Amino acid sequence: MEYSHVPVMWNELRFFLTPVAVSGAVFVDCTLGEGGHSRLMLDEFYGVKIVAFERDFEIMNIAKARLSGYGDRIEFINANFDAIEEYLSGKRDAVRAFVYDFGISSFHFERSGRGFSFRDDEPLDMRLNERSGICARDIVNRASEMELTEIFANYGQERWAKRIARFLCRVRREKPVETSRELAELVLRAIPVRYHVKNIHPATRVFQALRIAVNDELSAIEKSLPAAIDILAPGGRICAISFHSLEDRIVKNAFRRAARGCTCREEQCRCTGVPRISILTKKPAVPVAPEIEHNKRARSARLRVAEKL
Numbered sequence: 001m002e003y004s005h006v007p008v009m010w011n012e013l014r015f016f017l018t019p020v021a022v023s024g025a026v027f028v029d030c031t032l033g034e035g036g037h038s039r040l041m042l043d044e045f046y047g048v049k050i051v052a053f054e055r056d057f058e059i060m061n062i063a064k065a066r067l068s069g070y071g072d073r074i075e076f077i078n079a080n081f082d083a084i085e086e087y088l089s090g091k092r093d094a095v096r097a098f099v100y101d102f103g104i105s106s107f108h109f110e111r112s113g114r115g116f117s118f119r120d121d122e123p124l125d126m127r128l129n130e131r132s133g134i135c136a137r138d139i140v141n142r143a144s145e146m147e148l149t150e151i152f153a154n155y156g157q158e159r160w161a162k163r164i165a166r167f168l169c170r171v172r173r174e175k176p177v178e179t180s181r182e183l184a185e186l187v188l189r190a191i192p193v194r195y196h197v198k199n200i201h202p203a204t205r206v207f208q209a210l211r212i213a214v215n216d217e218l219s220a221i222e223k224s225l226p227a228a229i230d231i232l233a234p235g236g237r238i239c240a241i242s243f244h245s246l247e248d249r250i251v252k253n254a255f256r257r258a259a260r261g262c263t264c265r266e267e268q269c270r271c272t273g274v275p276r277i278s279i280l281t282k283k284p285a286v287p288v289a290p291e292i293e294h295n296k297r298a299r300s301a302r303l304r305v306a307e308k309l
C-alpha cells in the first residue's frame with residue numbers, strides 16, 4: 001500500500017526558523033521520521049547543517065536513503081531524543097534550533113507491521129525501538145486491571161478506562177490478546193454502543209495510550225526540553241509541535257519554567273535564577289484551514305516556540 005507522511009505546519013516553522021538560519025548554524029531535527037521537515041529545512045536554509053535524531057532504525061534508514069543527495073549537510077543519529085545532551089555537547093555554540101514533531105509517522109501506522117493501527121491485523125508490538133523494553137502485547141496480557149485502567153485513563157484520557165480494563169482482563173483469561181484487531185474489537189465491545197462517537201474509532205484512545213506507555217513517550221519529552229534549552233546558543237529557537245494535550249502541557253510547562261527563571265526554589269538557588277528563554281507563542285500556533293483540508297493529521301497540531309536569551 002502506498003503511503004506518504006506530509007510534514008505539518010511548515011509555513012509556521014519556516015517563519016520562526018528563518019531569523020536563526022545563519023550560515024554555519026546547526027539545526028537539530030529531534031524527530032526525523034521519513035525526513036519531511038529535514039528536507040524542507042535543507043532546501044530552504046542553504047547555510048544550515050542538520051543533526052537528526054530518530055529512535056526507529058527502520059524509518060531512519062528510509063530517511064537516510066531519501067536524503068542521501070544532501071551529503072554531509074545532514075548527520076543521522078539513531079537514538080532517543082532524551083539523550084541529546086550526550087550527542088550534542090561538542091556543538092553547543094553552533095546549535096541555533098531544535099525542532100520536535102512529536103508522535104509517530106504515517107510509516108508506523110501504514111507500513112511498520114507493529115500493530116499501531118486498529119484498522120489492521122498485526123502483532124501487538126508498538127515499540128519504536130524494537131531492541132528495547134516491553135511491547136504492547138506484554139502490557140495488555142500482563143498488567144493488572146488497575147495498571148491498565150491507569151494507562152488508558154492517564155495516557156488516553158479514556159473515560160471508559162476502568163470498564164475496558166475489566167473487560168480486557170476477563171477476555172485474556174480465556175486467551176491472550178495477540179493482535180491489533182483483537183484489541184480493537186475488544187474495546188469496541190467494552191464501550192456501550194450509544195457512546196460510540198461518529199467518525200472516531202472507539203479504540204483510538206486506547207491505542208494512543210498503549211503506544212505512549214510502551215515507548216515512555218512523555219518522559220522523553222520531559223527530559224529532552226530542558227536539555228535542548230541548555231544546549232541552544234543564545235538567540236536560538238526551540239519549535240515543538242504537539243498532537244494532544246498531554247504533549248502540549250509538557251511543552252507549555254517546560255517553557256514557562258525556563259521563562260520564569262529560578263525553578264529550584266531552594267534557600268540557596270542552584271539554578272541561574274534568571275529567565276533563560278522568552279516564549280514567542282503566547283498561545284500555540286495552529287495550522288490554517290487549507291492545511292487541515294489537505295492533511296487530516298494537521299487537525300490537532302499545536303506549535304509552541306521559545307527563544308534562548
Ligand SMILES: C[S@@+](CC[C@H](N)C(=O)[O-])C[C@H]1O[C@@H](n2cnc3c(N)ncnc32)[C@H](O)[C@@H]1O
Binds near residue numbers: 007032038080217
Ligand atoms: C511525526 S513523526 C516526524 C515526521 C517528520 N517531522 C517529517 O516531517 O517527516 C515523529 C517521528 O519521531 C520519532 N520519535 C518519536 N519519539 C522519539 C524519541 N523520543 N526520540 C527520537 N525519535 C522519536 C518517531 O519514530 C517518528 O518517526
